[in-house]
Amino acid sequence: MKEDKSLPLLTGDVLDDSVWLSFGELARICSLDAECLIAMVDEGVLEPRGMELQAWRFHPASITRVQVVLRLRRDLGVNLAGAALVLDLLDEIEGLQARLRHLNIED
Amino acid sequence: MEFKDYYKIMGVARDATQDEIKRAYRKLARKFHPDVSKEADAEQRFKELGEAYEVLKDPEKRAAYDRLGADWKAGQEFHPPPDWDTGFEFSGGGFTSGDAPFSDFFESLFGRRAGIYGGARRHEYRTRGEDHFARIQIDMEDAFHGGTRTVTLQAPETTRDGHVRLRQRSLKVRIPKGIMPGQQIRLRGQGGHGVNGPEGDLYLEVHFRPHPLYRVEGRDIYMDVPVTPTEAVLGAQITIPTPSGLVDLKIPPGSGARRKLRLKGKGLPGRPPGDLYAVLQIALPPADSEAARAAYRHLAEVIPFNPRRHMGGHDERR
Numbered sequence: 001m002k003e004d005k006s007l008p009l010l011t012g013d014v015l016d017d018s019v020w021l022s023f024g025e026l027a028r029i030c031s032l033d034a035e036c037l038i039a040m041v042d043e044g045v046l047e048p049r050g051m052e053l054q055a056w057r058f059h060p061a062s063i064t065r066v067q068v069v070l071r072l073r074r075d076l077g078v079n080l081a082g083a084a085l086v087l088d089l090l091d092e093i094e095g096l097q098a099r100l101r102h103l104n105i106e107d
Numbered sequence: 108m109e110f111k112d113y114y115k116i117m118g119v120a121r122d123a124t125q126d127e128i129k130r131a132y133r134k135l136a137r138k139f140h141p142d143v144s145k146e147a148d149a150e151q152r153f154k155e156l157g158e159a160y161e162v163l164k165d166p167e168k169r170a171a172y173d174r175l176g177a178d179w180k181a182g183q184e185f186h187p188p189p190d191w192d193t194g195f196e197f198s199g200g201g202f203t204s205g206d207a208p209f210s211d212f213f214e215s216l217f218g219r220r221a222g223i224y225g226g227a228r229r230h231e232y233r234t235r236g237e238d239h240f241a242r243i244q245i246d247m248e249d250a251f252h253g254g255t256r257t258v259t260l261q262a263p264e265t266t267r268d269g270h271v272r273l274r275q276r277s278l279k280v281r282i283p284k285g286i287m288p289g290q291q292i293r294l295r296g297q298g299g300h301g302v303n304g305p306e307g308d309l310y311l312e313v314h315f316r317p318h319p320l321y322r323v324e325g326r327d328i329y330m331d332v333p334v335t336p337t338e339a340v341l342g343a344q345i346t347i348p349t350p351s352g353l354v355d356l357k358i359p360p361g362s363g364a365r366r367k368l369r370l371k372g373k374g375l376p377g378r379p380p381g382d383l384y385a386v387l388q389i390a391l392p393p394a395d396s397e398a399a400r401a402a403y404r405h406l407a408e409v410i411p412f413n414p415r416r417h418m419g420g421h422d423e424r425r
Contacts, residue, residue, distance in 0.1 A: 007257065007277060007278065007279035008279065009255060009279050009280075009281055010278055010279060010280050010281065010294050010297065011280075011281045012280065012281070012283075012292040012293050012294040012295070012311070013292070013293050013295075014283050014286055014290055014291070014292055014293075015290060015291045015292075015293060015310075016286075016287075016290060028235075028238075029238050029308075029310070030238075031237060031238070060290070060291060061289065063240075063291065063310065064289075064291075064312060067240065068142045071140075071141075071142055072140070072142060072143075075136060075140055075153075075157075076133075076136055076137060076140060086142075086143060090142075090143065098324055101322050102322070102329065102386070
């Protein structure tokens with residue numbers, strides 16, 4: 001990764017814990033229609049803050065979760081409930097791997 | 108152009124039934140799906156698999172591919188025979204996976220899969236460009252100090268004549284100080300082109316390369332610190348290399364292996380900053396001289412110690 005002087009330097013904004021996305025923003029970023037997004041909330045894939053749809057605010061990590069669900073559906077034919085299960089298991093694996101790293105067992 | 112052995116990629120015999128091919132695909136797709144797979148080359152394997160399945164699942168394409176003959180070996184230099192596809196008509200089934208164009212080999216045989224991917228259908232009623240996504244890997248030091256990184260991205264692009272090809276572009280991006288693994292950087296206007304509308308945004312999901320010294324969990328940084336038995340038992344003042352430079356660390360007397368010593372605020376910067384944890388590892392001094400061996404024997408005499416007592420065995424022989 002050499003520095004290229006000819007390229008302009010791009011500065012972006014970090015989607016950290018202070019940036020919570022509205023229903024409309026998340027739908028637009030993921031190119032997803034409202035019904036799909038509501039179904040994901042009903043299934044527990046996404047857990048927005050706020051009581052009703054207009055007040056929903058999504059953690060920026062929701063973007064990645066939505067995309068994993070969409071790819072699993074497209075590539076493996078996994079339905080929403082199955083994808084929710086996969087996401088839970090992936091979270092669990094990640095937690096276990098973090099513990100493994102601390103125990104120095106990995107590799 | 109290299110010949111691709113689609114049967115080998117899918118791990119099936121050349122006379123496999125369509126059902127066998129389907130089952131093989133399902134199994135391998137689960138194994139190598141980039142979102143679930145832990146294989147290092149999952150992305151590449153999954154792409155190859157999608158291409159192989161695209162041909163073998165379709166009896167027309169499979170028959171055409173089979174006509175090339177069984178003598179080809181994967182990787183061999185390949186030019187399609189001039190009349191290889193006469194008599195075949197492809198009805199063009201739907202594609203199920205992948206965002207990127209298939210290999211040159213595929214395209215030379217079956218043509219480019221133009222117009223099937225890309226945001227065309229969305230552009231009918233949406234004028235804003237699509238948002239694009241990519242993963243980038245950075246070093247922990249970039250996140251700690253902030254920095255710039257040049258990243259090269261590949262994206263499928265539909266050309267004016269309807270072909271899909273990979274376009275490469277490089278971007279120089281500022282890495283904000285204190286960014287954590289898994290967080291995204293949004294670059295406004297760097298996504299897909301809009302049609303009479305604004306450009307889409309580009310989201311870069313940040314991942315850290317493995318570091319020889321440090322492990323990052325959220326904003327906290329963990330590092331293993333080897334100490335001698337003497338330092339661990341009697342306590343010591345040692346110097347350790349942290350991402351912010353050399354730091355003095357006080358080992359309290361009676362510290363055991365795996366004890367975590369926290370250096371508050373020495374993790375990744377932020378509000379609040381993370382902590383740095385030094386995880387003690389006991390390193391044994393080598394007994395590589397007679398004097399050293401004598402010292403170990405002396406230690407055993409002076410300090411009778413059975414570390415296995417809690418295991419309940421009665422080892423009286425020693």
